[in-house]
Amino acid sequence: MTLAATELAFRAASVALLLMLAASLVSDFRNVLAARLATAFALGSAAHAASYSVDVTSPIPLLHAPLIALSTGDIVVFWLFTRSLFDDEFRLRWWHGCIWALVVAFSFAGCVWIAPSGHVRFSVTVVNLIVLGFIALAVGQMIASWPADLVERRRSARVFVVCAVALYGGLNAVLQIAAAGYHVGAVAETVNAGALTCTVAAIVYAMMRVDGADLFPATVEPEPSVVFSQPATEDAADQKLIDALMRLMADERIYRHENITIGVLAGRLKIPEYRLRRLINQRLGYRNFNVFLNNHRIEEAKAALADPAQAEVPVITIAMDAGFQSLGPFNRAFKAVTGVTPTEYRRLKVNAV
Structure with a gap:
């Protein structure tokens, strides 16, 4: 040839x-x-x-x-x-x-x-x-x-x-x-x-x-909320790790920390990164670590925006307190989860009172 x-x-x-x-x-x-x-x-x-x-x-x-x-x-x-x-x-x-x-x-x-x-x-x-x-x-x-x-x-x-x-x-x-x-x-x-x-x-x-x-995910679905129902067959070791992870999120609010990575979080739990990655994906339903963190941050921001005592607190202050580094990513992530902007969400909550 x-x-x-x-x-x-x-x-x-x-x-x-x-x-x-x-x-x-x-x-x-x-x-x-x-x-x-x-x-x-x-x-x-x-x-x-x-x-x-x-x-x-x-x-x-x-x-x-x-x-x-x-x-x-x-x-x-x-x-x-x-x-x-x-x-x-x-x-x-x-x-x-x-x-x-x-x-x-x-x-x-x-x-x-x-x-x-x-x-x-x-x-x-x-x-x-x-x-x-x-x-x-x-x-x-x-x-x-x-x-x-x-x-x-x-x-x-x-x-x-x-x-x-x-x-x-x-x-x-x-x-x-x-x-x-x-x-x-x-x-x-x-x-x-x-x-x-x-x-x-x-x-x-x-x-x-x-x-x-x-x-290629077949459909783009909303990420799961921060409250999860665990499968009945989940083994005790994984359940213990998930409980420890959720305590870090709920009690220490580790998602507020600047530049928090999956490696840092795995180190706190004393497990390899791959195992934590698998737990968050397969047990909690997330495909992306940043989305996992942002959903916790958004839950905190939602509570603050709905709180009448914080009605005069600027949105950017609430965003920064929850762990976001700037207003743009916060607005985009918030709207992706709730369907409305933070300002609209606050107004809806105030009008509902």
């Missing part, structure tokens, strides 16, 4: 795997934002597999320009995908679409105007610096959000998916910047196509191994 045929086979395999993944996600999780973004990312990656070339010395065929532009914009989708993957409360905003459109437009302009006018290296460098920037944002999101994830079975899979894409995308961006304007040859193109196929296969395998309900 010639190098050209081998490269084509690799590209076809990557496209087939990505289309299979996209079809699976649409079939099972079409109403879940993270799954929809994963589908969009898979389709954009298929465009990348079909159009990507390390060698950008020759003019790009006009028919390839839209595919290359969509492939470049896929890095924005990847960033949004990681945000939704590590934050069940993430929502798309209009400006996310604007960012994607700007990246796609610049890449398309680079293909049909900037590079053909003699500025190949400039076009390639800028596009790939954009790619590296969004990869950095995605990795940063993973690092910031991963410790709060309580669903053990998806933790390693999510990190693997992000790291695999970041490694492949980062190496390709650096390689394309270095090789801009130079012929790299058929061997390099074939090796790159093979590396992409291996990366795609590994990601598909990793995602398929994780239960879909863990990776």
